[in-house]
Amino acid sequence: MPFLSKGCLGLLDDVEFLQEFHLFAQDLHLFHSESACRRELQFEKGKVNMEITVQSEELASEKLSEAHVTQAVKAIRVDGYVILENVINHEHLDILRERMDADSQILIKAGKWGGAGQLKGHLQQGPPPFAPYIFRDIVANPYVIQVTKALLGPGLYNNFYNGNTNCPGSTTQPLHRDGAHLWPDQEVAHPTAEVVVNISPQDTMEENGSVELWPGSHLDVSGRQIDEAHEEARRKIAPPIRGTAKKGSALIRDLRLWHRGVPNPSDETRHMIAMIHRVRWLRSNRRLKYRTGCEAAFENSELDHNAEFIDEMKKNDYLFNPKF
Numbered sequence: 001m002p003f004l005s006k007g008c009l010g011l012l013d014d015v016e017f018l019q020e021f022h023l024f025a026q027d028l029h030l031f032h033s034e035s036a037c038r039r040e041l042q043f044e045k046g047k048v049n050m051e052i053t054v055q056s057e058e059l060a061s062e063k064l065s066e067a068h069v070t071q072a073v074k075a076i077r078v079d080g081y082v083i084l085e086n087v088i089n090h091e092h093l094d095i096l097r098e099r100m101d102a103d104s105q106i107l108i109k110a111g112k113w114g115g116a117g118q119l120k121g122h123l124q125q126g127p128p129p130f131a132p133y134i135f136r137d138i139v140a141n142p143y144v145i146q147v148t149k150a151l152l153g154p155g156l157y158n159n160f161y162n163g164n165t166n167c168p169g170s171t172t173q174p175l176h177r178d179g180a181h182l183w184p185d186q187e188v189a190h191p192t193a194e195v196v197v198n199i200s201p202q203d204t205m206e207e208n209g210s211v212e213l214w215p216g217s218h219l220d221v222s223g224r225q226i227d228e229a230h231e232e233a234r235r236k237i238a239p240p241i242r243g244t245a246k247k248g249s250a251l252i253r254d255l256r257l258w259h260r261g262v263p264n265p266s267d268e269t270r271h272m273i274a275m276i277h278r279v280r281w282l283r284s285n286r287r288l289k290y291r292t293g294c295e296a297a298f299e300n301s302e303l304d305h306n307a308e309f310i311d312e313m314k315k316n317d318y319l320f321n322p323k324f
């Protein structure tokens with residue numbers, strides 16, 4: 001069983017850990033100076049674009065400009081999310097969408113509702129972890145990794161490859177975060193240590209149930225449960241927006257950002273692949289399983305894919321028994 005990992009899983013010695021933690025602490029300082037500017041940034045909102053369209057020169061060199069990296073990192077730190085547009089080949093997305101549509105029907109037929117609250121109409125649905133459905137511009141997108149590396153530092157690794165499908169007739173999920181703050185009872189939030197990378201194989205918008213996002217809520221240091229009073233108080237500060245994104249985009253969001261699935265009024269399923277990039281020193285016992293034959297998509301990447309390639313995979317196991 002070959003592994004594709006540079007050894008992220010808790011193998012740091014103490015000195016290395018302290019050095020990295022020191023860098024994180026420096027980041028914390030920078031982060032709070034930036035948070036202090038949050039009001040001004042909101043005031044200037046028209047000028048602070050949460051959506052970055054990757055330009056032809058950047059595509060040619062497979063590298064974002066420094067200005068775009070800075071803008072993306074700042075957007076995630078301050079508002080909790082950014083959308084990189086024009087970074088994924090549409091043909092790849094079409095191939096994936098066709099297969100994922102068919103997979104949704106299998107889960108729907110089995111009544112296997114999932115995601116937050118396990119409500120009817122929402123599926124916890126991962127993309128097929130084998131060729132020909134693994135694409136480098138999805139699992140190892142260089143523009144996404146440039147941003148997540150700038151945010152999380154070298155040695156970052158992926159800890160998730162699954163997703164959420166919002167089906168026609170779905171209802172509203174409970175408002176939630178995908179992960180808590182690393183330390184409980186903080187007075188101020190720590191910098192981003194994990195981000196979710198969401199990629200949809202189609203345009204996402206209100207009309208097909210794009211995810212609801214609550215800007216800036218990743219900095220809210222209250223507990224994991226979000227009750228109605230808290231929701232209403234937050235709405236007055238910064239109301240939710242929708243994760244509207246063109247096909248070919250990647251939405252990168254702080255794991256702590258409040259969000260939820262809302263009704264999909266269309267007659268088509270809306271898929272949303274999810275990966276989770278983590279700072280190197282967060283431990284994980286999980287290795288992500290892919291079937292042998294798709295290794296090339298993961299090679300020469302600055303992201304540690306934390307991947308294990310296996311010869312045998314039971315039919316539909318990735319749909320019914322994803323191991324988180």
Ligand SMILES: O=C(O)CCC(=O)C(=O)O
Pocket residue numbers: 114115116122164165166173209210211212259260261262272
């Ligand atoms: O599908 C969506 O729009 C959001 C799903 C979600 O956040 C969840 O199930 O945890």
